Structure formats: structure tokens, C-alpha cells
Amino acid sequence: MRKAFGPLAALTGLMLVGAPLMVARAPYESTMGLVQKIFYFHVPSWFAMFTAIGICGVASLIHLFKTSPRADRIAEAAAEIAVLFGLMGLVTGPLWGRKAWGVWWQWDAKLTIALLLEMTFISGILVRKYGGPGSDKLAAAVGIFGLAVVPFVYEAVNIWRTIHPLTSVVPTLPATMGGPFWFCVATFMLLLVVLLMLRVNLGKRQAALDELYLAYED
Amino acid sequence: MHLRRLLTALTSFALFSSPALAGQAPAGQGAFVPVDSVPLADQLPAAPLLVTAYAFVWIAVMVYLWTIWRRLNKVEDEMRALAQKLPRR
Numbered sequence: 001m002r003k004a005f006g007p008l009a010a011l012t013g014l015m016l017v018g019a020p021l022m023v024a025r026a027p028y029e030s031t032m033g034l035v036q037k038i039f040y041f042h043v044p045s046w047f048a049m050f051t052a053i054g055i056c057g058v059a060s061l062i063h064l065f066k067t068s069p070r071a072d073r074i075a076e077a078a079a080e081i082a083v084l085f086g087l088m089g090l091v092t093g094p095l096w097g098r099k100a101w102g103v104w105w106q107w108d109a110k111l112t113i114a115l116l117l118e119m120t121f122i123s124g125i126l127v128r129k130y131g132g133p134g135s136d137k138l139a140a141a142v143g144i145f146g147l148a149v150v151p152f153v154y155e156a157v158n159i160w161r162t163i164h165p166l167t168s169v170v171p172t173l174p175a176t177m178g179g180p181f182w183f184c185v186a187t188f189m190l191l192l193v194v195l196l197m198l199r200v201n202l203g204k205r206q207a208a209l210d211e212l213y214l215a216y217e218d
Numbered sequence: 219m220h221l222r223r224l225l226t227a228l229t230s231f232a233l234f235s236s237p238a239l240a241g242q243a244p245a246g247q248g249a250f251v252p253v254d255s256v257p258l259a260d261q262l263p264a265a266p267l268l269v270t271a272y273a274f275v276w277i278a279v280m281v282y283l284w285t286i287w288r289r290l291n292k293v294e295d296e297m298r299a300l301a302q303k304l305p306r307r
Contacts, residue, residue: 016276016279020272027252027253027254028252028253028254028255029250029251029252029253030250030251030252030253031247031251033264034264034265034268035264035267035268036250037268038267038268038271038272041271041272041275042271045275084278084279084282087278088274088275088278091271091274091278092271092274092275095267095268095270095271095274096267096271098267099263099264099267106243108243157246161243161245162243162246163243163244163246164246165246165247165248166246166247166248168248168249169247169248169249169250172248172249172250173250174250174252176252177250177252191279195279195282195283195286198283198286199286201290202286202289202290202293205290205293205294205297206293208297209293209296209297209300212297212300212301212304213300215304216300216303216304
């Protein structure tokens with residue numbers, strides 16, 4: 001896995017540079033025009049967040065019931081990265097909405113649940129940092145509940161009447177828009193993998209440091 | 219006379235306020251339709267928003283990478299300092 005990191009990171013960097021060029025060549029959307037191109041980074045950032053939450057949720061389940069330090073490190077890393085991608089979605093969305101809807105923010109179901117999901121994972125990070133002994137198990141529970149919220153965020157536009165574009169937009173994208181879009185999705189997924197590897201490595205080193213402190217105290 | 223005026227006022231209020239109360243958010247867009255060009259008036263106001271969105275994603279990634287690097291350096295420094303202390307004991 002370590003050998004793969006270098007080429008993977010280089011490929012991700014290249015794709016991140018190439019993604020805006022592909023987006024620039026994509027056609028304009030008929031009603032929203034130029035601002036719709038935010039979509040090519042906005043939606044992949046949510047896809048990456050949902051994937052990070054999935055990883056965090058599964059790792060949290062393993063840690064909660066089997067007490068695995070390795071799973072805990074993965075859950076911790078994935079939760080942090082989920083917050084990062086969620087922040088990207090929550091910032092790029094209003095920039096799009098300002099032009100498309102005339103407002104920065106709308107308290108409709110989709111946006112509100114997405115904001116709550118972000119806050120759930122921020123709370124998980126705070127629990128780990130300030131929760132004291134046993135906070136890893138509490139953070140694992142937060143991670144599992146966060147995972148349970150994801151379907152509501154995704155399906156909100158189909159369950160409730162909201163001004164947000166529907167989930168049917170992505171499967172019905174014409175090839176000229178679908179190509180750049182799926183390229184951006186692949187880029188964000190690779191970015192997720194690279195960041196996860198880096199953050200898990202940091203967790204490993206922190207665990208090694210803790211062991212060293214214990215050895216020193218003994 | 220007063221009762222009739224009151225009833226008229228209440229009926230008028232109910233009739234005129236109901237559309238506003240029943241108002242709901244318009245339905246979300248179901249499909250995207252590509253076109254070749256964007257209206258000229260649409261280009262300038264949208265461009266700063268688009269650039270800000272893409273720049274934010276880049277900056278967020280860079281800042282996060284920097285925080286990982288900083289934390290890793292701190293851990294490595296502590297490990298080195300601790301490893302130097304351990305053999306002396």
C-alpha cells in the first residue's frame with residue numbers, strides 16, 4: 001500500500017489540475033448557464049463525503065463491538081475527511097444557489113439535513129478531542145448515527161418538496177456533461193483515498209508515540 | 219352594519235392571504251439540458267462565484283494537507299525527543 005501511495009498521489013494531483021480544464025470544455029446548462037459548472041465539484045464532494053462516512057461507519061461498528069485500535073484509527077481519519085468534503089459541499093452549494101436561486105441559503109430539507117450531517121461529524125471530532133477516556137467509543141457511536149443520516153440527505157429531494165435539483169439529474173446527464181462529471185467524481189474519490197492514507201498514517205504515528213510515552217513512564 | 223363590515227374584512231383577508239399561505243417552494247429541476255452558449259448578461263456575475271467555488275476546494279485541500287504535515291512533524295519531534303531520553307534510564 002505504501003508503494004502505491006506515491007503514484008496515487010501524483011495521479012490525484014494531475015487529475016485535480018485536469019478537472020477544471022475538462023469542466024471548462026463541458027457545455028453550459030440551459031437555465032443556469034455558467035454557474036451550473038460548480039456542479040462538477042459540488043456533487044463529487046458530497047459523493048466523497050458519503051463514501052468517507054461509509055468507511056467511518058463500518059470502522060466505527062467494528063471498533064464499537066470488537067475494540068479494534070486499527071478500526072478506530074480508520075474511523076477517526078474518515079470522520080475528519082468527511083468534515084473536509086462536507087465543508088466543500090456546504091461552501092460550493094451556496095455559491096451556486098446565490099446565482100441559481102437568488103439566495104445564499106434556503107432552510108429546505110436537503111440543505112438543513114446536510115448541515116446537520118456536517119455538524120454531527122464535527123461533534124464526533126470534538127468528542128474525541130475533549131471527551132477524555134472512552135471518547136473513542138462515543139465517537140464511534142456518533143459515526144454510526146452519521147451513517148444512518150446519509151440516506152436522508154441523499155433522498156431528501158425525492159421525499160420532500162425542495163428547490164434543490166433532484167437526484168435524477170445525474171443519471172440523465174448527456175455524455176458531454178457526464179464525461180467531465182464522472183472524471184471529477186473519480187478525482188475526488190482518489191483524493192479521498194490519498195487523504196485517508198495520510199491521515200491513517202498520522203494516527204499510527206500518534207499511537208506509536210503514546211506507546212513510547214507508556215514505555216518511558218514504566 | 220358593523221358585523222357585515224367585519225365579515226367582509228375577514229372574508230377578504232382569507233381570500234387574499236390563502237395563496238401566500240399555500241405557497242410552496244418550486245419543484246427541483248429533474249434534468250439538465252445542454253446549450254452551446256451562455257447569455258452575455260449571465261457571464262460576469264456568475265464567474266466570480268464559479269472561481270471562488272473551485273478556489274475554495276483547492277485551498278481546503280492544501281490547508282488540510284498542511285495540518286496533517288504539521289501534526290506529523292510534531293509527533294515525529296516528540297518521538298525523537300522521547301527516544302533520546304529512554305536509553306539514559
